Amino acid sequence: MLMTALAVTLAGTLAQAEQMKLAVTTSFENSGLSEVLLPKIAEDTGIEVQLLVVGTGQAIRLGEAGDVDAILVHSRKAEEAFVAAGYGTHRREIMYNDFVLIGPAANPAGVEDDASVIEAMQDIEAAQAPFVSRGDDSGTHKAELAVWAKAELDPTEFGAWYNAVGAGMGAALNTAAGLDAYILADRASWLKFGNKAGLKLLYSGDSALFNQYAYLPVNPEKQGHVKAELARKLEDWLVSESAKALIDGYKINGETLFVFNAE
Numbered sequence: 299m300l301m302t303a304l305a306v307t308l309a310g311t312l313a314q315a316e317q318m319k320l321a322v323t324t325s326f327e328n329s330g331l332s333e334v335l336l337p338k339i340a341e342d343t344g345i346e347v348q349l350l351v352v353g354t355g356q357a358i359r360l361g362e363a364g365d366v367d368a369i370l371v372h373s374r375k376a377e378e379a380f381v382a383a384g385y386g387t388h389r390r391e392i393m394y395n396d397f398v399l400i401g402p403a404a405n406p407a408g409v410e411d412d413a414s415v416i417e418a419m420q421d422i423e424a425a426q427a428p429f430v431s432r433g434d435d436s437g438t439h440k441a442e443l444a445v446w447a448k449a450e451l452d453p454t455e456f457g458a459w460y461n462a463v464g465a466g467m468g469a470a471l472n473t474a475a476g477l478d479a480y481i482l483a484d485r486a487s488w489l490k491f492g493n494k495a496g497l498k499l500l501y502s503g504d505s506a507l508f509n510q511y512a513y514l515p516v517n518p519e520k521q522g523h524v525k526a527e528l529a530r531k532l533e534d535w536l537v538s539e540s541a542k543a544l545i546d547g548y549k550i551n552g553e554t555l556f557v558f559n560a561e
Contacts, residue, residue, distance in 0.1 A: 315340060315344055315345065315346035316344060316345050316346065316525075316528055317345070317346045317347075317348060318345060318346075318347060318348070318367045318368070318525045318528040318529060318532065319347075319348045319350060319365070319366040319367050320347050320348070320349055320350070320366060320367065320368050320369070320370060320532070321349075321350045321352060321356075321357035321360045321361060321365075321366040321368075321369040321370070321371075322349050322350070322351055322352075322357065322369070322370045322371070323351075323352070323353060323354050323357065323370070323371055323372060323436060323437055323438075323467075323511075324351055324352065324353060324436065324466030324467045324468065324487075325372070325436070325437070325438055325467045325483075325484040325486065325487045326370060326372075326486075326511065327349060327351040328466070328467050328468045328486070328487040328490055328491075329484075329486035329487055329489075329490050329548075329555055329556070330490050330548075330550075331486070331545070331548050331555065331556060332349060334544055334548055335541070335544060335545075336349075338540065338544060339532065339535055342535060342540060343531050343532065343535050345528055345531060345532060347532065350365075350366055351466075353432070353434045353435055353436030353437070353438075353439065353466065354371040354372060354373045354376060354435070354436050354437035354438075354440065355373075355376070355434070355435030355436060355439075355440075356434075356435070356436075357369045357370075357371050358371065358376055358377075358380050358385075361380060361385055361386060361514065361516045362380070362383075362385045363521075364516060364520070364521030364523060364524055366516065366524075367515070367516055367524045367525045367526070367528060367529045368513060368514060368515045368516055368529040368532065368533075369386075369513075369514050369516070370392070370511060370512070370513050370514075371437055371511070371512065371514070372437035372438075372484075372509055372510060372511045372512070373436075373437040373440045373441070374510060374512070375440075376437075376440065377389050377512050377514055380514060381514065384517055384519070384520055385516065385517055385520055386514035386515060386516060386517055387514075387515045387516075387517045387518075387526075388514070388515070389512050389513075389514050390512060390513045390514070390533060390536075390537065390560065391510055391511070391512050391559060391560060391561070392511050392512060392513050392536050392537070392541075392545075392558070392559075392560050393510075393511050393545050393556040393557060393558050393559060393560070394508065394509055394510045394511060394556065394557055394559055395484055395485045395486050395509050395511075395555060395556050395557065396484070396485050396502060396503075396507045396508055396509050397438065397441055397482055397483065397484055397485070397502075397507040397508075397509050398482075398483060398484070398485050398488055398499050398501065398502040398507065399415065399418055399480065399481075399482055399499075399500050399501035399502065400471070400474065400480065400481050400482075400483050400488060400497050400498070400499055400500065401422075401427075401479070401480035401481070401497065401498070401500045402427075402478040402479070402480070402496055402497060402498075403496050403497070403498050404478075404496075405500055406425055406427045407421040407422040407424070407425040407427045407480065408421055408425075409421050409422065409480075409500050409501050410500050410501065412501060414504055414506075415445055415501060415504040415506050415507055416445065416448050416449045416506070417449075418500075418501045419445055419446060419449045419451065420449050420451065422480050423449075423451050423456070426457060426459040427459060427479070427480055428459050428461065428477045428478065428479035428480065429459060429460050429461065429479055429480045429481065430461045430463060430470055430473050430474040430477060430479045430480070430481040431453065431460065431461065431462040431463065431470075431481075431482075432462075432463065432464075432465065432466075432467065432470050433462025433463055433464045433465075434463075434464050434465060434466070436466075436467075437509075438467060438482065438483065438484060441482065441507075441509065442482045444506075445482070445506060445507075448506065461473065461477065461479065467483060467484065467487040468487065468491065470483075471483060471487065471488070471491050471493070471497075472493055474497060475493050475494065475495035475496070475497055476495070478495070478496055478497070480500075481497075484509055485502070485509075485555065486555040486556060489550045489551065489553055489555060490550055490555075510559075511556075513532075513533055513536055515529040515530065515533065516529065536560065537560035537561075541558065541560075542558040542560070545557075545558040546558050
């Protein structure tokens with residue numbers, strides 16, 4: 299899987315900055331929020347945060363291997379398993395948004411007036427309308443599979459209309475735009491996405507589409523080399539009033555992308 303590193307620091311502080319590695323999801327990075335948070339983190343804490351941008355599944359594996367100091371992901375079941383196995387010290391909720399169902403403006407599956415996301419996914423399957431799946435073990439992919447399961451449908455039995463691309467959120471949205479296909483995406487990535495082509499947001503609002511992001515420091519008892527103190531300092535900042543103001547205030551075209559809910 300493609301892994302990129304992003305390090306943002308304020309001018310003149312590089313020599314003094316302490317560095318740590320944070321694995322984050324492609325949906326978080328695609329939203330553009332990291333470009334707002336990282337400079338302020340560097341200013342307030344002196345920490346240069348290097349982002350490794352991957353899917354949730356890969357982020358968790360990086361944490362298990364001790365290749366990062368902490369992870370910021372969005373798949374509660376996988377997060378709780380990570381902590382239960384001793385790889386993470388704890389799970390701290392930071393912010394949330396929601397998943398949305400995107401599709402062609404013509405809406406061949408007729409999902410716009412459906413009563414639930416389960417009904418919407420059943421309609422897509424019945425119409426065998428083109429659908430793009432992340433297919434990459436990311437938090438978004440896990441959420442999509444959970445919705446299919448609630449709809450009592452199995453993507454492994456689907457035909458050629460179902461396209462698992464094994465790619466990040468931006469690349470998957472580009473594929474959906476090219477195919478004029480349905481796709482489940484996080485709202486932040488959709489709002490930030492510039493190549494909407496003939497796609498539009500067709501369904502949202504179901505409680506099953508709630509999308510919580512959580513911060514998990516890697517356990518130094520498992521990986522003695524991790525920078526546990528820096529991970530703690532970053533967590534303290536992520537639950538601060540400064541973080542709340544930036545997260546709640548981050549908007550695209552007047553729409554809020556994330557809601558801070560750390561306690």
